[in-house]
Amino acid sequence: MGESLSRPPAPALTHPASTPGPxxxxxxxxxxxxxxxxxxxxxxxxxxxxxxxxxxxxxxxxxxxxxxxxxxxxxxxxxxxxxxxxxxxxxxxxxxxxxxxxxxxxxxxxxxxxxxxxxxxxxxxxxxxxxxxxxxxxxxxxxxxxxxxxxxxxxxxxxxxxxxxxxxxxxxxxxxxxxxITGWFIIVVSLAALLVVAGKREAELRSPGSAGARASLNGYSRSYLVQIRTMASAAVIVTYCLWALEGGAAHQPNGFHAASIIPFFVFVLRYHQLVDRGVGEEPEEIALRDRPLQLCLLALVGLIGFGIYA
Structure with a gap:
C-alpha cells in the first residue's frame, strides 16, 4: 500500500481556558x-x-x-x-x-x-x-x-x-x-484539477511541520511537484485550445470561443505565479482573494457564455 498508516503519538493538547459552550x-x-x-x-x-x-x-x-x-x-x-x-x-x-x-x-x-x-x-x-x-x-x-x-x-x-x-x-x-459528457470535457477538467492539486501539495510541502503531519508528503520533492504542474498546465492549455477552436461542445467555431483562450492562458500563468509565491495551500482562498485571477475567470466565463448563448 505504500507508507505506513500508523499514527504518531499525539502531543499534549492545550485545552481552552474554559470548556467551549454551545x-x-x-x-x-x-x-x-x-x-x-x-x-x-x-x-x-x-x-x-x-x-x-x-x-x-x-x-x-x-x-x-x-x-x-x-x-x-x-x-x-x-x-x-x-x-x-x-x-x-x-x-x-x-x-x-x-x-x-x-x-x-x-x-x-x-x-x-x-x-x-x-x-x-x-x-x-x-x-x-x-x-x-x-x-x-x-x-x-x-x-x-x-x-x-x-x-x-x-x-x-x-x-x-x-x-x-x-x-x-x-x-x-x-x-x-x-x-x-465528452472526452474533451473530461480531459480539460482532469488536467485542470491535477494542476490545482499539485500546486496545493507544493504549498503544503513548504509549510512548516507539514511533512511530519502528512505521510504522503515525505515522498514528494518540490522539483517533482513543479514538474507535475508544468506537464499538467501545458497539456490543459493545448487541450483547451483544441476544444475552443473546434467551437466547444456545439462544435461550431466562433470568435468568442477562440478569444477565451487568452484569459484561460493568463489564468494558468497567474496560478503558477501564486503557487511559486507559496500561497497555493488553500486554492479556495486564492479564488476569493486574488483579483487578477478573478478577472481572468470572469472574462473566460463571459466569452464562453457569449459563444454559447448569444
Whole structure:
C-alpha cells in the first residue's frame, strides 16, 4: 500500500481556558464544514453551462439541487476527515488551530455531525428519484472515504484521488440532466484539477511541520511537484485550445470561443505565479482573494457564455 498508516503519538493538547459552550462549538462545526470550499461544487455548472442548457428552469433546478447535495456531502467528509486526522493535525503549525484538533469540537461530535450530513445528502439523492445523481454521489463519497482512510497516505495516489473528486463534481452536473459528457470535457477538467492539486501539495510541502503531519508528503520533492504542474498546465492549455477552436461542445467555431483562450492562458500563468509565491495551500482562498485571477475567470466565463448563448 505504500507508507505506513500508523499514527504518531499525539502531543499534549492545550485545552481552552474554559470548556467551549454551545455557541463556540456551533461556530467550530461551521468552520470544520469549510463553507469556503463549497466553491469547488460550482463545477456542477460546467457541463450544463457549456451545453447551453442553463436557461432551462428545470435544468437550473436539478443543477442547484446537485450543488446543495455535494455541499452537504463534502462538509460531512471534511468533518469525518478532521476527526480521523486529529493526531496529525496537532503536529501541524497551522492545522493544530482547527476546531477539532484544538478541542473546541470534540471528536465524537465531529463524527456524528459528519455522518449526519453525509446521510442527509444520500437520503435526499434517493428521494430525488434521479439514479445518475445518486450514482455519482455514491462514487464521490466512496472516493472521499477511501481518501480519508487510506489514499491520502500514498504518494501520487493522493493527488489523483483529490483530482478525481473534482472530476466527479463536474460529471455530476452533466449526468443529472442527461447531458453527454465528452472526452474533451473530461480531459480539460482532469488536467485542470491535477494542476490545482499539485500546486496545493507544493504549498503544503513548504509549510512548516507539514511533512511530519502528512505521510504522503515525505515522498514528494518540490522539483517533482513543479514538474507535475508544468506537464499538467501545458497539456490543459493545448487541450483547451483544441476544444475552443473546434467551437466547444456545439462544435461550431466562433470568435468568442477562440478569444477565451487568452484569459484561460493568463489564468494558468497567474496560478503558477501564486503557487511559486507559496500561497497555493488553500486554492479556495486564492479564488476569493486574488483579483487578477478573478478577472481572468470572469472574462473566460463571459466569452464562453457569449459563444454559447448569444
Amino acid at each position: 455557541g463556540a462549538r456551533a461556530v467550530g462545526l461551521l468552520r470544520t464544514a469549510r463553507p469556503k470550499q463549497w466553491l469547488k461544487n460550482l463545477l456542477v455548472l460546467a457541463a450544463p453551462g457549456t451545453a447551453g442548457t442553463l436557461t432551462d428552469p428545470g435544468v437550473l433546478g436539478w443543477t442547484a439541487l446537485t450543488f446543495v447535495l455535494f455541499c452537504f456531502a463534502a462538509s460531512g467528509t471534511y468533518l469525518l476527515n478532521d476527526a480521523r486526522d486529529v493526531h496529525h493535525d496537532r503536529l501541524h503549525a497551522r492545522k493544530r488551530n482547527r476546531p477539532v484538533a484544538s478541542g473546541v469540537v470534540p471528536v465524537p461530535l465531529a463524527v456524528g455531525s459528519g455522518a449526519a450530513l453525509v446521510a442527509f445528502a444520500l437520503i435526499a439523492a434517493i428521494a430525488s428519484g434521479n439514479p445518475p445523481l445518486l450514482g455519482v454521489l455514491l462514487g464521490y463519497l466512496a472516493l472521499t472515504t477511501a481518501y480519508t482512510l487510506w489514499l491520502k497516505d500514498i504518494t501520487v495516489v493522493d493527488i489523483a484521488a483529490v483530482a478525481g473528486c473534482h472530476v466527479l463534481r463536474a460529471v455530476a452536473g452533466g449526468v443529472v440532466i442527461g447531458v453527454p
